[in-house]
Amino acid sequence: MSQGEPIRVAQVVGKMLGGGVEAVVMNYYRHIDRSKVQFDFLVDADSTLVPRDEIESLGGRVFEIPPYQHVAEYQRELQRLFKQEGWKIVHSHINALSVFPLRSAKKAGVPVRIAHSHSTSGKGEYAKNALKAVLKTQSNRYPTHRFACSQFAGEWLFGKAAHFEVVYNAIDLDRFRFNAEARAQARADLGLVGNQFAIGHVGRFTAQKNHTFLIDIFTEVAKRRDDAVLLLVGTGEAGASVKALVDERGLTDRVKFLGQRSDVDRLYQAFDAFVLPSLYEGLGLVGVEAQVSGLPCLLSDAITREVDVTGECKFLSIDSPVVWADEIDSLLPYSYEGRLSISSGQFADYNIELQGKQLTYKYLDLYSRN
Template identity: 35%
Template sequence: MKRVLHFQGRMGLGGAESFMMNIYRKLDRKKVQFDFVIYDDYSDVTDYHEEIQSMGGRIFVVTNPKRNIIQYVIDVNKLLKKYEFDIVHNEVYFGGGLNLYLSKMNGIKKRIAHSHATEDGKGNGLLIQILRICFKKLLLKNGTDFLAVSHEAGVSLFGNNPFIIVHNGIDLKNYEGTRKDSIDKKNELGVPSDSFIIGNIGRLEKQKNQKLLIEIFSKIKLKKANSKLVIVGEGSLRSELEKQIIKNGLEKDILLLGERKDIPELLNIFDVFVMTSLYEGLPMVGLEAQASKKKLVLSDTISKDTMLTPNVSFVSLESPLEVWEEKITSPPFDNKITELLLTYDSDYTVKQIMEIYGI
């Protein structure tokens, strides 16, 4: 049996973590086992910890390199020397090159770099630019396999170097909700059955740009009185968004649900799924929304590879709020499953990952 060590940073309900858990659940664990490296700052984010341990996986906690990079190197070195790993699979975008370098120094022969985004979101300060160049050189020099969720995500991290696109696999059958399911979920949330529901799923962080989404919703609410906005996710900007909601007098119309495990059921009640992100690779929630046959309106900073079904629109972040309003509120609100979307089924992705692992 081969053991794969995943550098994740945290194991919450984010897209990259959910992607890897979808793979983990379906692979043959007699042939391969997963372990995960997380930062001590996120040791209390335990959404998947019990499940990982129940499947035979281990969770290793190390110092967050943002706080003390020297201690991080010491921690990772100690980990790699103490335990045996056949493969390292790095999903940390900024700084992943350091993980692959340390893995090579400790004799791990297969070292995978996996890009899930189109940028790191660290800004362009002089120190960050220098570190970005150094980490990228380490990544390209010490990686043996390069994977990306989309073409844009691959080019952003690997440049002209060859890489393999690995689809963010999801279990498509989980998203076949019924009208009764929708009514039950609306009742549970206290949302009127005739509401026009705009949905968003993502961490409450700068990258996800929910501040703009709330401004857009303010415009929509003036013309479509039965509108509701449901935002699923948690993050450091929660209090700031709550203040914005109160300022706009939308406390009764915007639901901040926090992190949830009933994503398919929540998608089922949305009329439109909207993302105003500053950047994304190929967001898994975009695939899930299409598997739920929902209309999507996305910022044009999100990979165009996300469009796997007909009813997906892209809007510039520079566009007036009225443009967003029109795109979101204009019918049709349904969508169709396509042959292309079917290639994103997790069974397909598991087979691809196992081939990359050499199993």
């Protein structure tokens, strides 16, 4: 690095598919001091949604590497890149799989190697959980520093006795604050009429997000209330099977598949309630976003209580859709008067303006000491 140039940090993000982790990294990239710190993104070649134009416009670079499923080739290419580019900091965001890039980074002599836990594990994903269990035994072997999106996620990957730092999945709070005009426009754009009760969910169509159970919940809700509609934001491999289930239940006209969206902040405005029945989450950042929007939030009891910033979230068992339907049935359509009262101070840990500055300082400090 020449004098006056920003330091460059290699961000290992795995597959960029429009999911939560890469959104978090991009959000930090937009809000760090890029005159002092720049990001280079190492992404799997089979990624489908790489924001290359934005990254390059901000001063970053994108390096495509073999998919991590090809472990030997993946590690060889990473080791070659780490030596070629000379990054002093490698920050890996791929949870238990961070063993592989950080092993390559250590072999290449990278002095600062950060493992970042964004997730955990949950019931039902037996093969995936078995692999995670094996990789976790090596999770403290290669990193020099450990970050996690929550205490829960950090203890899951690194162990309760390990030292790690919680780096919050921060957001632009102003984007998500409730706005009555934005609500009216968003509902009109979605074709919602009058006081239709809009139940919202944001998440990729994967087993983790438990969409089948969500459809079970809505099937029960639909029997009770004619005004209810379900809005699903996201894409993924399970999308087709979820649509088939909706058709099978006769709910096609009452469930809207909104796809991958860049205006999720506007969609929260249209919702009357937010549901997240995930099998597991490292944190469940969408739950934080929904709270900033003032929405009542019904969350799986498998999700850490750390997500409950307002103290108003309800955590429900993912064994009984009737329990969820009972809670939803007790809610009324929300006008702007009905939204929860939110204060900025409550969400200071998630304020990207503050957290972006802190991450900038962290990188500069780590760089200066190595």
